Amino acid sequence: MTTPATKKFRPATNLVHGGQLRSQFGETSEALYLTQGFVYPTMETAEARFKGEDKGFIYSRFSNPTVAMFESRMAMIEGAEAARATASGMAAVTASLLGQLKAGDHVLAPKAMFGSCIYVIEELLPRFGVASTLVDGADLDAWSAAMRPNTKVAFLESPTNPQLGIIDIAGVAGIVHKGGARLIVDNVFATPLLQKPFELGADCVVYSTTKHVDGQGRCLGGCILGSEDFIQTYIHNFLRQTGPAMSPFNAWVMLKGLETLPVRLEQQQRNAVRIADFLAEDKHVERVLYPTRGDHPQHALAMRQMSGGGNVVAFDLKGGKQAAFRFGNALSIVKISNNLGDSKSLLTHPATTTHQRIGPDARAASGIGDGMLRLSCGLEDVEDLIEDIAAGFAAMGA
Ligand SMILES: Cc1ncc(COP(=O)(O)O)c(C=O)c1O
Structure with a gap:
């Protein structure tokens, strides 16, 4: 396999070529590696891979070449250091929250959010001892007033689903960072092409790639993006051990979707x-x-x-x-x-x-x-x- 090109091209070029891992057959289109696992040439290689000393693939719940191509392409287009694909947008939202939170923490979010995100923040998290406050997302003073010493994460979507309210991402990021917390932005409505949350101060960006990235109503998918440090600290092990992995088939469909986005x-x-x-x-x-x-x-x-x-x-x-x-x-x-x-x-x-x-x-x-x-x-x-x-x-x- 050849390693993906590292040179930075313009977005439309990256969306066609970014992250492609080409096998020894030299296929034009991205290959679909529909496999659960990978075989090792020797017992020693298997041991080295599990120790992290050999970088090859282990098991598709952890990573898979087709999914890895999709993750690299998403990271390139978002301008993020790292990305992890998930089975759906809600898997991305839930993992981005649970990966960072523990009992005793507090989460801040706007009242206007996609219904399932309200369920996760208002009903699910409190069951595990994580408190939440929902504010008027357009009111920066309300965000400031709702911050607590134990606020660890703020979550928002902008534009909001369905009322297309706009939240000042840079304004909220400033408030959240001042209080020592991190900001997750669900960028589904804007897509990676129309809004750049990292440039506005977000620490993590999540997508339902079910939407514009697939773009033709076929597969469910999601993606979590952040710095290498953020993904390693909060997301990588959570996904690996809990298993909301994107299917290689869905990743292949999403790769083709990105080309025409x-x-x-x-x-x-x-x-x-x-x-x-x-x-x-x-x-x-x-x-x-x-x-x-x-x-x-x-x-x-x-x-x-x-x-x-x-x-x-x-x-x-x-x-x-x-x-x-x-x-x-x-x-x-x-x-x-x-x-x-x-x-x-x-x-x-x-x-x-x-x-x-x-x-x-x-x-x-x-x-x-x-x-x-x-x-x-x-x-x-x-x-x-x-x-x-x-x-x-x-x-x-x-
Ligand atoms: C803003 C927003 N976030 C998250 C999701 C969840 O995505 P999925 O249906 O892929 O789980 C959706 C749509 O369903 C959405 O509109």
Whole structure:
């Protein structure tokens, strides 16, 4: 096997070639090493590998060549020293927290988060003696006031799912570091191309690679990125011993997904910008939320920390759940689904799906109304999408 190129190229080049380990057969595409284990030429080699003196592969729960290629490519594109792939985005979120925390610690996070992240922080961690406080993510004073001497980790996503709220990552990082804690940023909505949390002060970045990285709705996956020291100290052994490993097959799909990420995202974002403007003009729409629109409540911050608004648009329909359901049921190209980042346009009603379990109070606190819809814009012709959305409005009546 040849070692990956170390020269730094521009992002689109790294997304095609980064981290490739080419075998003795000289394959063009990344090889899929669908194997659980590896054989050793001698007993001595096996011993040396387990001692860490020989760098070869041992077992695919620990590492695998296809997964290693994916990790290297993710690290390159993020500008991180190290990356570890996981079975899903939630495996990445959970491991990034549990790997750093112990009973008696405290975690800080915003009220507006993906529903499963709220479950992990508000329900799971307290069972193991880790306290948590949820704050208004947009209010830096609230972050400062909630810091405690035992706060070890702060966690946030920005833009938030589904309301596309923007959190000042550099501002939160400053507060968290002053208190001696570390910041994890879930960068799913922005993707590695539109926002660089490490440059804004994050200590760890996590992804659901299920979303834009796969990009075609096939495989689950996740990734945890950080400095070599961070990954070795908090993540490496936790993953190795607890086992939420990414399948080599999924890593292979994700590698192919990364190759086309910039072209997909550019087109999807173009569609999203156009659709957001179209939605804002319709009388059925109460409010459109898209980070780079001038009417987004945190437009200036979004322009400062993101290089694009991404492919997701959120909007509130007048008439609550009934209006949202009538609209969604009338669409034919846009599919009703809770995923995002897919080449197919997908519509979600967060209050009854992704954010159903958190309950009405938590939804109200994080700005998720019954009329809110989240649209992940796909790669279809935008004129067809607009006609589909117009048909949805027509079905709602006057
Ligand atoms: C912001 C955010 N974080 C984490 C996840 C979890 O990812 P996965 O479904 O791959 O576990 C999702 C989506 O499901 C998400 O939208």
